[in-house]
Amino acid sequence: MVDMTLRDGMHAVDHQFTPQQMTDIASALDDAEMDVVEVSHGDGMGGSSINYGFSAASTGEYLDAVAPELTDTQLSVLLLPGIGTVEELDLAAEKGADICRLATHVTEADVSEEHFEYVTDRGLEADGVLMLGHMAPPETVLEQAELMEEYGADAVYIMDSAGAMLPSDVRDRVGLLSDELSIDVGFHAHNNLGLGIGNTLAALDAGASTVDGCLRGLGAGSGNAQIEVLVGVLEKAGYDVGPEFFGVMDAAEEVLMPMLTEDTMPTLDNDSLMLGYAGVYSSFLRHTRRAGERYDVDPRAILTRLGEMEVVGGQEDLITDVASQLADGRDATADDD
Template sequence: MTAIKPVLLDCTLRDGGNQNDWQFSQADVRAIVSTLDAARVDVIEVGYRGGSGSRKSGTAGPSAHCTPEYLAGLPPVRHAELAVMVVPTACPIEAMADLPDSPVGMIRIAAYPWDVAAVPAYVEAVRALGLRVTVNLMAVSYAELDELVTVAKTVRAELPDVCYVADSFGALHPDAVRDRVELLTAELDCPIGVHMHNNLGLAAANALAAVDAGAGWLDVSLCGMARGAGNLATEQAAAFLTAWPRYATDIDLRGVCEAAEHVAEHVLPRPMVTRRAEIAAGINDHHYYYQHRIEAACARTGLDPWEAGRRLGGARPRRVLDDVVERVCLELQNTNEGQHQ
């Protein structure tokens, strides 16, 4: 049997910025890009163009915006393709116009399933710029399979080079990942990728289930650096692809580990952990940035944060808003009072 050889896309400088407010120094950026390129990682995502759609910050560092100056200062690469992410709700189409003059070869268009109507126009615009393009469907745990078919039809209208599904809240298990990958593989005539978060400790298992179901691209980040419990770690993915004969890779594991050591020692503000808050966000299927709001509100009201989180995830909120937490807590309080009358 021919070994399966997935493409690895490292997104440390983009998704990892959720941990350090995108405050990567020039030395960090050069070390990460140069070391990953030398290790033959396939694609290196160097940040957002126009900012994150889910975390507004007035102090964010350069990789949150990928200005022309930041992109011009990137070290040269010999193997890897460089990519940036664009969120349509945060970055207008015209803000991509200068990217063909940069070292970037790929633009990743990220949208929630309920915002996907805007995606085809962005894909068309990127193609007109002469760059490769992916579509990244965020919060895919909030899309049932029949809804995902409808989303796929919209994506099919302007087919990207790769279509990703992102388990943004770390809520999926391998069976759920497999179902979504198999559906998109059947619906779309392009490679499928996955972006797995580790809230339930399943990032690696989910990635392998995705690959076995037909996915050809995996997002990873050094030391797992990302929001909450983080992503599948680049060094772990390179390790299991190297060790397991079922899979194959040209990536130099020692070089990837060197990059991970730099991040662990010089970049990460603290080691990535999977504790109560990260697990609660995953098991209750809601954005990690809700978790401290839930815990603070429940501390004030004496409510159970696990139950509040379950109700909030069930409501599938489309944005991280304080009033959503307050509404859920009020509903839970009223329910508790009704049960004790």
């Protein structure tokens, strides 16, 4: 089980966890016998920028804060090719990372070949992550996962980045990969449709061998699967769970919660629900609200059209076009064709 509080949870706090806070959280997770803790900017190493938001400290400072606290718990980092560079990979290896997860869009695994080779050469476990997994049919997801396996991946995760999957979607994708790959399959849930725990259970039932979560469900959108809940649910369901249930509960309640405010706690509000319903990544939300105000268009209508267009990160410039077309009564999806 991988705890993402110090990576995906960074989104919820605008990437402002301090090194000391990371030390405290990592120590509590290690005490709770967490299998893996992931540390990075919310958008991966190299993500601290004007485009993705500046973090409170550098990647090196965060790794220095966390690595000494971990005994049996492994340290993971995330890198998105095109955002992070080999310099970050070198830094992670030097600072004691055990695992590097390389994440691409679900149809763009081919951009990661050299990165897998580099990570493997540095002696780290190299895991692949296929983001926005709902945006490709199971057969395409399998083709992309097979590429990552060919490149040397030790495991491949399906990431439901927009929280848009239903349990049947998860079973179809995870089940196919589990049947066809010779490496481990993992799953990363988001809770925008309220299915973070349910989808994680579906993934495990379909053959996933590892899953992600965050303390108190921190994460982008309405957050990830809440890991202390997940540990308890899996124990009740009869799974052999590594992390210690009471210890993870204590890490959430006694260590993380005093660091949070009402604004940083993930909630399943209308905005998050629409992101999951439309299947649109959370980075589109703020820009969509602004465009809706400017053109006097319901932001929900904009997000729905963007989902129909299957937009991905980096296409936020389309938001204004869609809002303008909706204001004029034109069909944005037809114009896009």
